[in-house]
Amino acid sequence: MGGESVSTASTTNGTTPYSVPAGVATKAQNIYFHEGNLSRDEREALMGHKGATIWMTGLSGSGKSTVAVAFEQVLHQRGIHAYRLDGDNVRFGLNKNLGFSAEDRAENIRRIGEVAKLFADAGMVVITSFISPYKADRDAARELHKAAGLAFYEVHVNCPLEEAEKRDPKGLYKKARAGQIKGFTGIDDPFEAPEQAEIDLRTDQLSVEQAVQVMLDKLEEGGILSAAGSQV
Numbered sequence: 001m002g003g004e005s006v007s008t009a010s011t012t013n014g015t016t017p018y019s020v021p022a023g024v025a026t027k028a029q030n031i032y033f034h035e036g037n038l039s040r041d042e043r044e045a046l047m048g049h050k051g052a053t054i055w056m057t058g059l060s061g062s063g064k065s066t067v068a069v070a071f072e073q074v075l076h077q078r079g080i081h082a083y084r085l086d087g088d089n090v091r092f093g094l095n096k097n098l099g100f101s102a103e104d105r106a107e108n109i110r111r112i113g114e115v116a117k118l119f120a121d122a123g124m125v126v127i128t129s130f131i132s133p134y135k136a137d138r139d140a141a142r143e144l145h146k147a148a149g150l151a152f153y154e155v156h157v158n159c160p161l162e163e164a165e166k167r168d169p170k171g172l173y174k175k176a177r178a179g180q181i182k183g184f185t186g187i188d189d190p191f192e193a194p195e196q197a198e199i200d201l202r203t204d205q206l207s208v209e210q211a212v213q214v215m216l217d218k219l220e221e222g223g224i225l226s227a228a229g230s231q232v
């Protein structure tokens with residue numbers, strides 16, 4: 001891979017649209033961004049709300065998936081088009097060629113950042129639940145959204161290691177402590193806690209319902225749950 005040249009994305013009309021940050025490097029040559037006839041506002045008006053990415057990050061067992069599932073359901077009940085991208089699930093398909101080295105985790109998060117951006121651009125509320133242990137990888141996902149003018153909420157699913165380990169829903173901490181899993185986050189692999197997450201959920205102190213309410217309030221406050229020109 002190293003040493004291959006990169007080209008810069010451009011558009012057929014020579015302008016750089018909101019969805020292609022200037023200077024994006026791609027491996028492919030001679031590619032042109034093709035604009036559609038529908039604006040994001042038009043897509044969001046049809047949806048009845050804005051698109052956004054809710055990026056949950058935290059230790060294994062912190063409660064990312066549990067809270068994400070409950071949040072998705074509550075949003076759905078309120079008529080919001082929400083969809084979850086979950087670490088384990090995505091590793092069965094799109095990212096099945098990736099392991100848990102720092103490089104593979106970075107590529108995992110890079111791909112999810114791109115996929116989440118596409119869903120959000122389509123007008124969905126995307127809820128991602130990946131450990132995403134490295135700040136730089138999370139920041140890159142944030143930047144991607146920012147450059148596209150899309151809302152991005154980083155949610156620290158903040159649970160002390162002792163509590164996550166006590167929960168151990170999949171028995172993975174036990175295996176990691178026994179040396180049967182190497183490079184397990186929190187045990188012998190790092191977790192860089194967010195410094196400026198939009199939402200901090202202490203799941204050792206809040207119930208799942210309370211955590212969902214905190215997230216709902218934040219989206220409401222950010223104007224995500226309604227759209228300009230919406231008929232709903």
Ligand SMILES: Nc1ncnc2c1ncn2[C@@H]1O[C@H](COP(=O)(O)OS(=O)(=O)O)[C@@H](OP(=O)(O)O)[C@H]1O
Pocket residue numbers: 059060061064065087088091100104105106108109129130131132133170172181182183184185189
């Ligand atoms: N070494 C190691 N470290 C951490 N986690 C491990 C590991 N090996 C397997 N698992 C399982 O993989 C799930 C984490 O996948 P993610 O894609 O979220 O990880 S990452 O964001 O790329 O770090 C994680 O799921 P969650 O427990 O839901 O977080 C584990 O089930």
Ligand SMILES: Nc1ncnc2c1ncn2[C@@H]1O[C@H](COP(=O)(O)OP(=O)(O)O)[C@@H](O)[C@H]1O
Pocket residue numbers: 058059060061062063064065066067129157167169203204205206207208211
């Ligand atoms: N307040 C809480 N929020 C989230 N999960 C909780 C909470 N209290 C207990 N749990 C339990 O902790 C475990 C979290 O597991 P999971 O959602 O799979 O975490 P993660 O996706 O971060 O690995 C589940 O068994 C869940 O029932």
